[in-house]
Amino acid sequence: MQPLLVLLVFGQMRLSVSQNLMYHFINGPKSWAEAQTFCRKHYTDLATVNHMRDLERLRAAADGQTDVWIGLYQTSDKLADRKWHWSQPEVKYNEAEAEWWTGEPNDGEGVAPESCVAISSDKKWADAPCHWTCYFVCYDETSNTTVLIQDHKTWLEAQQYCRANHTDLMSGPDQQRLFECSAFSCLDSTGRWRYPWLWIGLSRDNWGWSDGSDSSFRNWKTEVNPLSKKCAALVDQGQWESEDCGEKKPFVCYDDLVILVKEKKTWKEAYDYCKQNYCNLAWFLNYETLKKLAQEKAELADTEFVWVGLFYSCAMKTWMWVNGHYVSNDNDNWKHPGSENVCSVAGAMERAGEHMWVKINDQEKHNFICLR
Ligand SMILES: *[C@@H]1O[C@H](CO)[C@@H](O)[C@H](O)[C@H]1NC(C)=O
Ligand SMILES: *[C@@H]1O[C@H](CO)[C@@H](O)[C@H](O)[C@H]1NC(C)=O
Ligand SMILES: [Ca+2]
Secondary structure, three states: OOHHHHHHHHHHHHHHHHHOOOEEEEEEEEOHHHHHHHHHHHOOEEOOOOOHHHHHHHHHHHOOOOOEEEEEEEOOOOHHHOEEEEOOOOOOOOHHHOOEOOOOOOHHHHOOOOOEEEEOHHHOEEEEOOOOOEEEEEEEOOOOEEEEEEEEEOHHHHHHHHHHHOOEEOOHHHHHHHOOHHHHOOEOOOOOEOOOOEEEEEEEEOEEEOOOOOOOOOOEOOOOOOOOOOEEEEOHHHOEEEEOOOOOEEEEEEOOOEEEEEEEEOHHHHHHHHHHHOOEEOOOOOOHHHHHHHHHHHOOOOOOEEEEEEEEEOOOOEEEEOOOOEEOOOOOOEOOOOOOOOOOEEEEEEOOOOOOEEEEEOOOOEEEEEEO
């Protein structure tokens, strides 16, 4: 790489990171569509929110302002286009693992839409109207356990409860396997299932993000009106409401510095792709913010590792970042610091756990992380 380019890239990145320019609050009120056009012109797009940590950053950017457009909108007005997703955004819905009761989901047999899911005995799933009030099951990440809450709540109230007091509503078959009914004495003295229905963290909607990302994170305050109000606004406490898209509101744009590309490529292919479409494969040096953003992206990858801009220079016998800086073989981000190197390796980040850097064959194909 040419030295001038290195400096240029380096300078730009420092500016952005020190200002932490992920979300940009724009005070001039616009309709949702006008806000989308503005964000696409000046930034990446209207704000996408992937999880609670993003939401906290977004709220900080909005500096306490409420009634603010975000990038979520109703992508279709057909109920048939609703898609299932788990409340905990890190857990992806997989139709092959679905455990529906026979005849479910039946969507209320056309009488009233059923977009939320509850379990009964045998832990099989049934769709039900979200405004029903049921007991529910939270998942608690800290203790890796499920918690049965014996309190009647609507699905949204149950979600709010679980997110405030535990991690989220129980999401996905792995968590459901932890839910041992016997431990909660689910049968009453006559041997009957004690709880008619328990909410779990599965629901469906026909909403999507302006930038087309597949984030399933939702934080609705009240059940959305599917008829007229088709755009999402941040209201109080970080919760969202559906609003009339023509209303003029301030809005939040999103400037994605760190981009996860969910394609499987070799290290060199990934490098070329980032160069062509963005700026470079991701490098962090001492930028903790960048590293953290990359780690959060890595968690959304389809592959166990994601390529980052670390390569082994055989000629110089040293590890380097793609922007030309050296990386010590003893750097404590390496999973195996100090281990011997061979010529055909490049650096990737683990998707899970501590997101350590690993040295793997550069011909392996993985998702990868670019910087804009
Ligand atoms: C939670 O516990 C289950 C069962 O003991 C285990 O299989 C799973 O790996 C644990 N998950 C986490 C995130 O620790
Ligand atoms: C958290 O749990 C407490 C105690 O059960 C409850 O009073 C409170 O409402 C819960 N928080 C939310 C947001 O539901
Ligand atoms: Ca049903």
